[in-house]
Amino acid sequence: MNMFIDGRWVSAQSGATFDVLDPATGETIDCVPDAGSADVDAAIRSAETTFQSWKATPVAERARLQKAAARLMRENANELGRLLTRELGRPLAGAITEIQRSAELLDVYAEEGLRLHAEMPLTGVAGEKIIITREPVGVVIAITPFNYPVTLLCFKLGAALMAGCTVVAKPAEDTPLSTLRLAELFQTAGYPTGCFNVVTGRGPDVGMQMIEHPTPRKIAFTGGTRAGKAIAAAAAGTMKRVTLELGGQCPAIVCADADIGAAAAAIARHAFANSGQFCYRVNRVYVERPAYAAFLDALADKVSQLDIGNGLTSNCALGPLVNEKIYRNSERQIADARARGARVLSGGTRLMGGLYDNGWFLPPTIIADADPASLVMTEETFGPVLGVAAFDDRKEALRLANATVYGLAAFVFSRNLATGLTLAERLEAGSVWVNDIQRSNQRAPFGGMKQSGIGREKGRYGVEDYLEYKTIYLTYDAELR
Structure with a gap:
């Protein structure tokens, strides 16, 4: 052409x-x-x-x-x-x-x-x-x-x-x-x-x-x-x-009073869409400690339902990463997280065998107990890798969420509307979603x-x-x- x-x-x-x-x-x-x-x-x-x-x-x-x-x-x-x-x-x-x-x-x-x-x-x-x-x-x-x-x-x-x-x-x-x-x-x-x-x-x-x-x-x-x-x-x-x-390195804050099932479903859907290859995806999640274990269980359950394959020949949720360079960045972040003591709850390894041999297929990867200084929590991933960490104080969660050179998007989950709006107002991002993650609206400003x-x-x-x-x-x- x-x-x-x-x-x-x-x-x-x-x-x-x-x-x-x-x-x-x-x-x-x-x-x-x-x-x-x-x-x-x-x-x-x-x-x-x-x-x-x-x-x-x-x-x-x-x-x-x-x-x-x-x-x-x-x-x-x-x-x-x-x-x-x-x-x-x-x-x-x-x-x-x-x-x-x-x-x-x-x-x-x-x-x-x-x-x-x-x-x-x-x-x-x-x-x-x-x-x-x-x-x-x-x-x-x-x-x-x-x-x-x-x-x-x-x-x-x-x-x-x-x-x-x-x-x-x-x-x-x-x-x-x-x-x-x-x-x-x-x-x-x-x-x-x-x-x-x-x-x-x-x-x-x-x-x-x-x-x-x-x-x-x-x-x-x-x-x-x-x-x-x-x-x-x-x-x-x-x-x-x-x-x-x-670029973006977009945080989500999940409070203990949130609808944990709804938060896990929204984050799983948004973090791994297009195999994580977009700028305003959820890259890292901070979960209030009383809800941490339940959130990880719910997230892992949602992610387990995401299959991966050739987008033309199967009705799959995820396709391959576009090239080796994009894949290697995800691989590097996973290795860094492991070296810092994080747990890989799902994925983490390139798929091989059969139809996977000729493409850069990486399953959706959840990294639990992620170190705040790890690459997955500080650098843009552009792949199906999601970092998760617990927090005890909401002011600390807000500080961690804003501790980045990026400010594209952020996400908040709390049943308390005052808490949700206060966090949304204080997050340094061009767009903030509260209690769900919809597509960006065609009539609203994006940047x-x-x-x-x-x-x-x-x-x-x-x-x-x-x-x-x-x-x-x-x-x-x-x-x-």
């Missing part, structure tokens, strides 16, 4: 390509271009040319096209979901849900775009008006990770297009195929040539060429904190705006505090992040003649 630039499928000008592998079998699915600077420049020039007309396109027309793209995504959800499962390994049902949820977000962005408005303060000064309006930022570079490649692109793409920006996307090298197919659907929906370009490449060089290019005015990135810092530093060279949704990022995505907050304020001072002759 080729890149999508200026409405055409093109190979890299160098002719270089790289393979996309099925993480469940190790087989090559397809190969895509390994872009260079000339390809980056071509994509950005296309986006800049189209921006001049797209920013003048009526908002109602932008909304119509976006809803048409969302409709096509729903109509092709099964096919696009299968492609996503092949390149990512996630079970098919979850992949199809990602497509459907992404289409839903596009619709939300379309509706929010129609609500955008300018302001005119009532100064009371004859012959003077102040108009406060907003204009699209310009060409946007969208760089996305492998774990939710369609959703995390739509976080950026839908908001940018509704604001009147054009987009050049760079998907992760593990999962470029679903993004390329999405570009095809947007073309079918009727978007003008150059609105949505896709450049594929390996390693950080291509992304950095896009960031340092003088034309784009905004960088939207989801990924690791280290990469996000490098992007922010590079973007500062030309004063580009940034939206950075970065992190501290080193978990800059800016917010989703809802009207996402669209507004792609607009610049402009103030117009108007003076006129107010005399009647």
